[in-house]
Every structure is written in C-alpha cells, then in structure tokens.
Amino acid sequence: MREKYEVVIGLEVHAQLKTASKIFCSCSTAFGAEPNSHTCPVCLGLPGALPVLNGTAIEMAARAALALNLRINHESIFSRKNYFYPDLPKGYQISQYDRPFSEHGWVEIPTAERNDAGHAKEWRLKKFGITRLHIEEDAGKSLHEGLRESSSKSYVDLNRSGVPLAEIVSEPDFRSSWEAYDYIQYLRRTLLYVDVCDGNMEEGNLRCDANVSIRTRGSERFGTKVELKNLNSFRFVQKALEYEIDRQIAVVEAGDRVVQETRLWNEREARTYSMRSKEEAHDYRYFPEPDLPPIVVAVDQVARVREALPELPEPRRRRFVEEYGLAFDDAAQLVDNRATADFFEETARDSGNPKAAANWILNELARELKSSGTEITESPLKSDNLSEMIRMIDSGAISGKMAKEVLTEMCRSGAPAAEIVKGMGGGQVSDESQIREIAARVVESNPKQLDEYRAGRTALLGFFVGQVIKQSGGRANPRIVNEVVKEILER
Numbered sequence: 391m392r393e394k395y396e397v398v399i400g401l402e403v404h405a406q407l408k409t410a411s412k413i414f415c416s417c418s419t420a421f422g423a424e425p426n427s428h429t430c431p432v433c434l435g436l437p438g439a440l441p442v443l444n445g446t447a448i449e450m451a452a453r454a455a456l457a458l459n460l461r462i463n464h465e466s467i468f469s470r471k472n473y474f475y476p477d478l479p480k481g482y483q484i485s486q487y488d489r490p491f492s493e494h495g496w497v498e499i500p501t502a503e504r505n506d507a508g509h510a511k512e513w514r515l516k517k518f519g520i521t522r523l524h525i526e527e528d529a530g531k532s533l534h535e536g537l538r539e540s541s542s543k544s545y546v547d548l549n550r551s552g553v554p555l556a557e558i559v560s561e562p563d564f565r566s567s568w569e570a571y572d573y574i575q576y577l578r579r580t581l582l583y584v585d586v587c588d589g590n591m592e593e594g595n596l597r598c599d600a601n602v603s604i605r606t607r608g609s610e611r612f613g614t615k616v617e618l619k620n621l622n623s624f625r626f627v628q629k630a631l632e633y634e635i636d637r638q639i640a641v642v643e644a645g646d647r648v649v650q651e652t653r654l655w656n657e658r659e660a661r662t663y664s665m666r667s668k669e670e671a672h673d674y675r676y677f678p679e680p681d682l683p684p685i686v687v688a689v690d691q692v693a694r695v696r697e698a699l700p701e702l703p704e705p706r707r708r709r710f711v712e713e714y715g716l717a718f719d720d721a722a723q724l725v726d727n728r729a730t731a732d733f734f735e736e737t738a739r740d741s742g743n744p745k746a747a748a749n750w751i752l753n754e755l756a757r758e759l760k761s762s763g764t765e766i767t768e769s770p771l772k773s774d775n776l777s778e779m780i781r782m783i784d785s786g787a788i789s790g791k792m793a794k795e796v797l798t799e800m801c802r803s804g805a806p807a808a809e810i811v812k813g814m815g816g817g818q819v820s821d822e823s824q825i826r827e828i829a830a831r832v833v834e835s836n837p838k839q840l841d842e843y844r845a846g847r848t849a850l851l852g853f854f855v856g857q858v859i860k861q862s863g864g865r866a867n868p869r870i871v872n873e874v875v876k877e878i879l880e881r
C-alpha cells in the first residue's frame with residue numbers, strides 16, 4: 391500500500407537560545423526555580439512595561455542561522471501574535487512574521503531508512519531546505535492538577551515567559567519519517583556545535599512540531615497536512631509520523647479525505663488524537679510590534695559571526711573520512727559530539743595512528759565512559775595519555791590486551807601510560823632470548839604433546855604458544871612467541 395503514496399513532511403523546531411537572561415528583560419532563564427520567582431513587570435505583561443532587546447539572543451540566533459546556511463536579513467521586525475491563553479498574560483506573543491530574521495537556508499546531510507531492528511540500511515546524502523529562522527519569546531507554563539476531580543486546579547508559572555527562542559521552519563522536503571529524524575538530530579548537533587542551545591528535547595529546550603501529508607506518487611499537488619504536537623523525543627517524532635502516515639493512507643484508501651487538523655501524540659497508547667480542526671485554528675492578527683525597533687544586522691557583523699563559527703558536523707565528518715581515512719560510520723559517530731571529535735583529532739595527530747585512535751575512542755573508551763557515567767570532557771584521561779598508549783602498542787612495548795588494562799587505569803587515575811605499565815610489572819616482553827628460554831622450558835615439560843606435534847598434530851602449536859604466554863605472566867609478545875615456539879618444535 392505504501393508504494394502507492396508519497397509522504398511529505400515539514401518540521402517546525404523551537405530551540406531555546408541559552409542566554410543567561412530573558413529576551414526582553416533581565417530576569418534569569420535558569421530552569422527549575424520556584425514558580426514565578428524569575429519574573430518582573432515586563433515578562434508578567436504588566437501594563438506600561440516596555441521590552442528591551444537582549445543583544446546576546448540576536449548573536450546566538452545569528453550563529454544558528456549561519457550554521458544552517460540561512461541568509462540573515464539586513465533588517466527584520468518583531469510582530470505581535472495575538473491569542474488568549476492563561477500562560478500568555480500580555481494577550482500576545484512577541485514573534486516575527488512577514489519580515490523574519492533569516493530565510494532561504496539548507497543542510498545537506500546523511501540520511502538512511504532503518505530496518506525493523508532500527509539499523510540504518512544505506513546512508514546517502516540529501517539536501518533539505520530551511521524556509522526561515524525567526525526569533526520569538528516563549529510563553530509561560532500551565533500546570534493542571536486533578537483534572538478529573540471536582541476540585542481541579544490550574545496553576546500558571548511565568549518563569550519561562552520571555553525566554554528567547556529560535557523557530558526554525560523547514561521546507562516540506564522530507565519523504566520519510568527517518569529523513570525527518572535524521573534532520574532533527576543534525577539540527578540539534580549543529581545548535582550544540584555553535585553553542586546556542588542545550589538541545590534537550592525531554593527538558594523542552596528543543597521542541598518539534600511535525601507537519602505531514604500524503605499524495606499519490608507522481609502527483610504534483612500536496613495533500614492536506616496534519617500537524618503533530620507533543621513530540622518530546624526524537625523517537626516520538628519518528629514514531630508519531632509513522633503512525634500518522636498509516637492513518638492517512640487508511641483514510642484515503644477507505645475513500646475519505648484527510649482533514650486539516652492538529653493532532654497530539656500519545657506515547658503510552660502509541661497513537662495520535664485529534665486536538666483541534668482547521669475551523670478552530672487561530673487567527674493571530676499579526677501586526678508590527680510598536681515597542682521595539684527593527685533588528686538591524688550589518689554586513690560586517692554577519693561576516694564576523696561567520697568567521698567565528700566552528701567547523702560544522704557534516705563538513706567535519708567528510709574531512710575525517712578524507713583526511714584520516716576513517717569509515718563513514720566511525721567518522722559520523724566521532725562528530726556526533728564536538729568534544730569527542732576534538733579529542734579524536736588531538737589523539738590522531740599525536741599518536742600518528744588515526745585509525746587506532748578512532749577505534750580506541752569508539753570502543754574501549756566509550757565503554758569506560760558509559761560504565762562510569764562520565765563525559766569525555768570530565769574524564770581524567772587526556773588525549774596525550776591515549777596517544778602515548780597507542781604509540782606504545784605500535785612500537786610493541788605493550789600488547790593490545792595489556793593496553794585495555796592500561797586504558798581502564800588511565801580512565802580511573804589519569805596517570806600516564808608508561809607509569810601504569812611500570813606498575814603492572816613492565817610492558818610486553820619482546821626480548822627473543824628471554825622468550826626462547828621460557829619456550830624451551832615449556833616444550834621440555836610437555837614431551838607427550840611434543841611427540842604428537844611431531845607426529846603431525848600441528849594444531850598443538852596453539853597449546854605451546856598459550857603456555858609460553860601464560861608462563862610470561864601474559865607479557866610475552868605473541869608474534870615472537872609464535873616464531874620461536876615453531877622453530878623449537880620443528881627442530
């Protein structure tokens with residue numbers, strides 16, 4: 391059934407800009423304070439209070455916009471979006487409408503469909519258009535208690551009222567739920583890279599509404615779209631879209647028409663519910679905000695912000711593949727987080743072995759960090775320690791097996807690799823005469839196996855090698871042991 395239809399998705403993402411104070415007053419944006427303690431006449435919407443624009447919010451919005459290839463308008467204006475809601479004391483939200491902060495952006499990113507187990511099938515690059523990024527203030531928060539009881543109560547907390555947001559609206563360019571998923575992940579990663587948003591969907595500082603419609607494959611016209619809300623995690627976005635696509639196909643297949651409406655995702659029941667139809671849709675009566683001057687951004691200001699941007703995740707991933715010869719998956723995982731990517735580059739450079747650096751970071755180190763619940767930036771292990779360890783493996787001073795122990799210890803204490811190896815009773819024994827001595831002893835004390843070997847059971851080589859390594863306390867270099875043992879056995 392799916393093949394008959396093409397899916398069309400567009401996303402609206404709200405990102406909380408991580409300024410210390412609100413967008414139009416000096417109240418704190420800190421999360422988790424006593425309700426209504428971070429408020430003043432401006433963010434309470436008291437009559438006569440006047441907004442004053444927070445310049446840092448504009449700077450952060452500019453960083454986000456440029457990272458997403460948006461064009462920043464030389465002059466943009468704020469508009470009032472009028473609606474009534476208890477958590478919006480002014481009766482309007484200060485937002486942007488017909489002259490937004492920035493427009494005409496795009497990203498070109500890896501995306502893949504997933505199989506039932508959630509594994510990516512085949513990664514390919516795809517370009518998605520971004521219509522606009524505009525700036526607005528957040529509303530307050532309503533809390534409801536005992537809604538089904540006679541004594542139900544509702545509370546309003548205005549700590550969030552006036553917190554700066556960037557709203558990022560995409561073109562209807564996604565053709566599957568996984569494309570939408572990969573896009574929001576990339577958006578989040580980019581906002582973290584340019585340090586303007588904490589990117590936590592569960593905490594609500596990154597929020598996503600998804601618009602979805604279907605049309606018969608080959609048709610030019612878009613179908614009627616449904617807006618999905620209450621998507622509090624990346625997976626919910628993907629799951630809600632899948633559910634909604636199936637629902638719309640069933641509606642059309644039954645000969646009905648999809649109605650334009652807003653639907654809420656219910657995670658517990660894994661389905662969407664109608665919230666409001668188009669007839670109830672808001673008419674916001676936008677008009678220019680008279681209490682704020684236009685936002686004017688000069689060409690040289692844009693250039694300065696652009697110059698200060700870090701290398702972004704996707705260009706960095708490509709460079710990792712080209713410059714260090716990494717596999718696509720490894721490079722993608724390393725750039726997922728800027729601190730990990732930085733750690734990798736330092737280690738790759740200092741150790742002279744980028745592939746080993748990637749392997750150690752993505753496997754053993756990732757495991758260590760996970761089990762201790764530490765971030766890479768908090769770990770006692772520094773990149774020079776890891777580089778030293780990799781050089782020791784490459785020179786044969788320690789074996790890969792010993793290195794695992796060394797790494798665990800480095801993650802615990804932060805001590806240099808050489809010091810830890812000394813404490814372990816020394817590194818790998820590569821001294822041939824020492825190994826020959828042990829090997830001779832082992833062969834001598836196992837005459838039965840020796841006879842069998844010489845009678846043709848050459849598989850016993852492994853037995854002798856194992857014994858020698860054991861006798862050396864696990865320190866003998868396996869490559870040399872192999873050579874020496876073979877030589878003795880075949881004498």
Ligand code: ADP
Pocket residue numbers: 398399400401402559560561562563601602603612613614615
């Ligand atoms: P509205 O006027 O309802 O806000 P917009 O045209 O501003 O609609 O689009 C809002 C979001 O919906 C954008 O992300 C856009 O890409 C997406 N969108 C628009 N039309 C469709 C459609 N037919 N199917 C899916 N998404 C759509």
Ligand code: ZN
Pocket residue numbers: 412415416417428429430431432433434552
């Ligand atoms: Zn305030």
Ligand code: MG
Pocket residue numbers: none
């Ligand atoms: Mg719109």
